[in-house]
Amino acid sequence: SNHLIDNEYKSPPLLNTCDCLGIIRLVKLIWHYQRSNVCQYTDHLFKMYGHTYALNLLGKQIIFTHNAHNITRVLSTGFADYFPAGNSGTLFSHATPHGIFATKNLNEWKKKRKALQTPLANNREICDLNILERHVEKFLRSVPTDQEAFDIQAKFADLCTDIMASFALGVSTNQLGSTPSAPNKLFVENLNYIKSVIARSGFLGPLHHLIPKRRFRIACDDARNYATVHVNEQLESPGNFSDGNGAEGIMRPSLFLRRFDRDTHDANKLSSHSLSILLAAVDSMATMLSATFFLLAQDERVTAKLRATILENVGYGQPTYEQLQSMEYLRFVLNEAMRLFPAVPFDARVATKDTLLPYGGSSNGMSNVLVRKGTLVMISIRASHRLSDIFSDKPDEFYPERWEGLQRDPPGYLPFLQGPRACPGRRYAMTQISYIVIRILQTVSNIEGYNRGEWKEKFGFGYENANGVIIGLHRDFPIKG
């Protein structure tokens, strides 16, 4: 903050002085987007122009930054000066009218965030490992384990959908079962369609109005109806649930819904909250798992070491909650996967008033930057995760041991974001994912990687590999059950 007060402000390098409308820059960005090359392109611009630069696009100024002080300013210390960018709030209001993503201002967001506090607060209680075990067993039975190549990314999407629907609605969508019912199948198709439209619209900005939204609205209505039916079941029959042996699998009290106060027992509101959790969690968890196995498949040493620590500390049985919190090397591996492939590679905020960023102005990047009201600030989380001054001289390498010398959340490391709007599901996600990785590695002695080449970026609600994550597993220990 001293730096902010002491310094006069200067402009950051403006990339397109001769192309003031930014048409050429926009065409370039679209070109790179279509080639799955946006991250490489924006990283290249950082290398050329420094940690903070500006662009004019269609008359609007956009500031790109990966400077840790600027990021902290936008997300934490200057939080009240910014609001999430774009049209997504409006689109979310069709899918989840009462949910946390359908907010137009800070006060509305604060109320919704508060409503989520209690249901997500007690991590030990909301992580029911016996329910999780049943999903993982289904997963292990549904994938080949004789080295045959398959796309584990698609399977993780199914697994995470089932887990999160159980958590948020009390019913498994049964994507990993042999025949999901027609309503479950339709619900998941609708969710995927809703996510694809919202993600695409985020990139199109104001041009998203050109996309017809009829099918989107129908998908939102259907998804909400499905969620409301299950919320009502939960409200009407507390404690009276089948034990999960029916054709559709698990039907239990939703660990999420049963923690809401009685006076918020309004099925419309609750179904919005449940759907918001499904939208927030499924793709980010699937990205994190996929990135982990993509990297393990290329690194026999890390896989063997991780498996050895798991067998030494947990053996072949179900890990306990305490064990999940204390597996240090596993945490290093997961940190490293999220560092290289964060589920949210960019985050966009709009300045709601004239404000300042501490660094990026003048040619050496050391002066304050004036951020006019309406300016879009794009934080590149992916670029910030690959800075050599924090992550050593080989930041593009997968090397979990680097975390031995790093603090838990080093500056600029923000896979779950930071500040008041950071992910409230972080501990839940880490616990679930740790459990899943342990259970897989207990049964599997070798992971063969069949992907050729790099991770090909595909932006959606997560950060997928457009080529899938093609691996072969070699099982050497039987699955329970």
Ligand code: HEM
């Ligand atoms: C590996 C898994 C996950 C990652 C990497 C992740 C990451 C993130 C990030 C980066 C954000 C901020 C997005 C933004 O504001 O632009 C976010 C928000 C959010 N996440 Fe997660 N998340 C994960 C799992 C979960 C889970 C399991 C839940 C729920 C149980 C959850 C619930 C939420 C909610 C409700 C928000 C919105 C918070 C707000 O706007 O105040 N997330 N997450």
